Amino acid sequence: MRYLDEYRDPAVARRLLAGLRSTATRPWTIMEVCGGQTHTIVRQGIDELLPAGMRMIHGPGCPVCVTPLETLDRALAIAADPEVIFTSFGDMLRVPGSSGDLLGLRARGADVRVVYTPLDAVRLAADHPDRQVVFFAVGFETTAPANAMAVLRAHALGLDNFSMLVSHVLVPPAMTAILESEDNQVEAFLAAGHVCAVMGWTEYEPIAARHRVPVVVTGFEPLDLLEGILMAVRQLEDGRHEVENQYARAVRRTGNTAAQEALRRVFQVTERSWRGIGPIPASGFALAPEFAAHDAERRFGVGGLTSAEDSGCIAGPILRGTRLPTDCAAYGTSCTPRRPLGAPMVSSEGTCAAFYNAGRTR
Amino acid sequence: MTDPTMASCPVPAAETERILLGHGSGGRLMAELLHDVVGAELGGDVTAEDAAIVDLGSAEAVVSTDSFVVTPRFFPGGDIGSLAVHGTVNDLAMRGARPVALSLAYIVEEGLPLAELRAVTASVARAAAAAGVRVVTGDTKVVGRGAADGLYVTTTGLGLRPPGAAPSAVRGRPGDAVLLSGPIGLHGTAILSARERLGFEAEIASDSRPLHALVAAMIEVGGERVHALRDPTRGGLASALNELAESSAVGVELDEESIPVPPPVAAACALLGLDPVHVANEGCLVALVAPEAADAVLAAMRARPDGAGAVRIGQATAGHPGRVQMRTLLGSARVVDMLVGEQLPRIC
Numbered sequence: 028m029r030y031l032d033e034y035r036d037p038a039v040a041r042r043l044l045a046g047l048r049s050t051a052t053r054p055w056t057i058m059e060v061c062g063g064q065t066h067t068i069v070r071q072g073i074d075e076l077l078p079a080g081m082r083m084i085h086g087p088g089c090p091v092c093v094t095p096l097e098t099l100d101r102a103l104a105i106a107a108d109p110e111v112i113f114t115s116f117g118d119m120l121r122v123p124g125s126s127g128d129l130l131g132l133r134a135r136g137a138d139v140r141v142v143y144t145p146l147d148a149v150r151l152a153a154d155h156p157d158r159q160v161v162f163f164a165v166g167f168e169t170t171a172p173a174n175a176m177a178v179l180r181a182h183a184l185g186l187d188n189f190s191m192l193v194s195h196v197l198v199p200p201a202m203t204a205i206l207e208s209e210d211n212q213v214e215a216f217l218a219a220g221h222v223c224a225v226m227g228w229t230e231y232e233p234i235a236a237r238h239r240v241p242v243v244v245t246g247f248e249p250l251d252l253l254e255g256i257l258m259a260v261r262q263l264e265d266g267r268h269e270v271e272n273q274y275a276r277a278v279r280r281t282g283n284t285a286a287q288e289a290l291r292r293v294f295q296v297t298e299r300s301w302r303g304i305g306p307i308p309a310s311g312f313a314l315a316p317e318f319a320a321h322d323a324e325r326r327f328g329v330g331g332l333t334s335a336e337d338s339g340c341i342a343g344p345i346l347r348g349t350r351l352p353t354d355c356a357a358y359g360t361s362c363t364p365r366r367p368l369g370a371p372m373v374s375s376e377g378t379c380a381a382f383y384n385a386g387r388t389r
Numbered sequence: 390m391t392d393p394t395m396a397s398c399p400v401p402a403a404e405t406e407r408i409l410l411g412h413g414s415g416g417r418l419m420a421e422l423l424h425d426v427v428g429a430e431l432g433g434d435v436t437a438e439d440a441a442i443v444d445l446g447s448a449e450a451v452v453s454t455d456s457f458v459v460t461p462r463f464f465p466g467g468d469i470g471s472l473a474v475h476g477t478v479n480d481l482a483m484r485g486a487r488p489v490a491l492s493l494a495y496i497v498e499e500g501l502p503l504a505e506l507r508a509v510t511a512s513v514a515r516a517a518a519a520a521g522v523r524v525v526t527g528d529t530k531v532v533g534r535g536a537a538d539g540l541y542v543t544t545t546g547l548g549l550r551p552p553g554a555a556p557s558a559v560r561g562r563p564g565d566a567v568l569l570s571g572p573i574g575l576h577g578t579a580i581l582s583a584r585e586r587l588g589f590e591a592e593i594a595s596d597s598r599p600l601h602a603l604v605a606a607m608i609e610v611g612g613e614r615v616h617a618l619r620d621p622t623r624g625g626l627a628s629a630l631n632e633l634a635e636s637s638a639v640g641v642e643l644d645e646e647s648i649p650v651p652p653p654v655a656a657a658c659a660l661l662g663l664d665p666v667h668v669a670n671e672g673c674l675v676a677l678v679a680p681e682a683a684d685a686v687l688a689a690m691r692a693r694p695d696g697a698g699a700v701r702i703g704q705a706t707a708g709h710p711g712r713v714q715m716r717t718l719l720g721s722a723r724v725v726d727m728l729v730g731e732q733l734p735r736i737c
Binding site: 044 | 585587646661662712714717718719720721722723724726
């Protein structure tokens with residue numbers, strides 16, 4: 028099948044792996060930023076095929092995992108309101124807040140629904156003028172344009188009963204925070220291909236230059252990742268630190284300017300708290316003042332709600348890439364995909380769940 | 390209208406198009422429903438008896454029951470009626486049995502259009518006739534609006550197992566070949582696509598069909614060396630193989646490249662963040678077959694339209710009992726676990 032089979036060819040994979048082995052002279056440490064890339068790496072066992080000593084650190088690019096606990100608690104508080112139809116993408120439903128998850132809340136009678144696009148939530152708002160419809164807007168620059176479009180649509184239709192609980196986060200500030208942390212081990216990045224399809228890669232150029240770190244915009248299929256890793260290793264071996272594009276079939280340097288325009292209109296950049304990392308300045312989106320009427324935090328008065336993490340979960344060091352899931356005492360014992368203690372065990376993109384589902388043991 | 394009773398006390402116009410609570414009350418309305426809708430579609434197989442007599446001769450009897458609550462009730466490739474027949478027929482077939490008789494029970498929500506009940510029953514009749522099985526008894530209950538989602542169907546099947554057939558979840562042995570009768574993931578993606586109106590360009594149809602004739606052909610060639618059979622319905626191929634591995638205390642090694650995933654299913658799964666090995670099927674089976682019989686059984690499967698796509702996808706091992714491992718496209722190994730809870734599409 029076009030766009031899938033040609034990026035899963037075992038023969039080409041073997042050639043790329045051989046190229047990697049003949050190129051790498053040192054045990055380089057590379058971080059893949061995006062959870063979708065982590066999923067492919069662990070599912071295909073790519074990290075186990077790398078030259079000895081070379082390491083992939085799984086980055087903070089799983090939107091489910093980095094959504095802070097207090098945002099989940101705000102979601103739970105809003106969804107418990109009998110007037111509300113609470114809508115979300117599927118995998119946010121099982122993320123534990125301080126007191127249970129959205130699936131459990133649904134079983135106790137809350138109207139929680141899975142949607143496949145935020146426009147479905149707008150349609151629900153139009154179909155149910157007597158109810159409040161709230162969409163849980165999580166994710167990176169990838170999901171943000173569609174959410175911006177939903178706000179614009181609801182605004183144009185005058186749907187006062189549509190609002191969004193916004194917890195959007197941005198990739199470049201997180202990469203900078205990782206590079207500037209004291210225990211940073213990352214020597215090169217695979218940038219998230221689909222984020223770059225929206226934003227382009229110009230904002231990574233100053234990061235690569237300032238921190239002298241190679242950045243390779245990389246796709247999500249097995250061959251994409253192997254090629255992206257090889258390109259990063261070549262840069263490291265050559266002593267180069269450039270932004271290169273492995274994912275040329277989807278990404279241009281300037282990105283999708285129409286999507287960027289929608290983002291600029293609907294959102295403004297704000298400080299966001301990242302689960303496991305903490306607050307990072309200018310690292311996320313909030314609704315712009317023009318659309319404040321569609322801000323669920325404001326509408327339901329949950330902005331002041333704060334929460335503390337489970338002490339048994341080491342999500343922080345895992346999301347920063349300094350510890351592995353298998354380093355955690357709770358991994359596979361008190362914390363499993365069935366009963367997750369922390370977010371990285373929830374989504375199949377989460378590092379802990381990806382390890383668990385692939386049967387990785389201590 | 391000259392009827393004097395009508396003049397003084399107006400009786401509401403009889404609702405003839407939808408299920409009423411009264412259809413479940415055991416009175417005349419119910420008798421009419423059974424006669425006019427269920428009986429008519431099943432071809433006069435509804436009797437006044439409370440239970441049916443089935444002559445089994447001296448063969449082994451096999452019994453299975455299953456309930457069907459699928460939404461939407463009509464989907465590309467089938468509907469809740471045909472599914473209720475195929476599901477139970479296939480459960481019998483997985484123990485090597487030929488289906489003989491089915492019971493059919495409906496739980497109907499007040500307000501269901503009669504036309505829909507009729508269409509489902511007609512589909513039951515067609516599927517049963519095609520599978521060579523009779524519906525011999527049944528039951529219909531009506532519940533109030535909101536107490537059920539339209540229509541639930543339960544079928545119980547009685548089957549006969551010929552001598553020489555002995556497939557069982559506990560009989561898998563190290564060295565057995567793992568055979569799969571056809572492509573995976575069609576039913577689950579068809580249902581999801583229809584339910585959520587995802588609007589994929591390629592229409593994906595459910596693979597729902599009876600498998601007992603395929604099983605008979607396999608057993609005719611392989612006899613008792615057809616060790617274990619399972620139809621990978623909910624939970625998909627991953628759950629079916631994990632259950633067999635656990636019950637038989639064997640490991641299973643799969644070869645990812647050999648597992649047939651139709652391109653539209655692969656594309657839908659890639660888009661939604663689902664794994665095809667966790668997606669439901671209703672028309673394929675996975676078998677553990679003794680190695681010396683595997684080639685002949687595979688050939689017998691491929692000679693039939695319902696097994697034309699049969700392939701060998703791996704083997705059972707003595708190592709890692711209870712665990713299913715997959716050799717990935719790139720040559721490394723990963724564990725294939727059962728699905729936990731609901732299958733939730735990923736964000737991106």
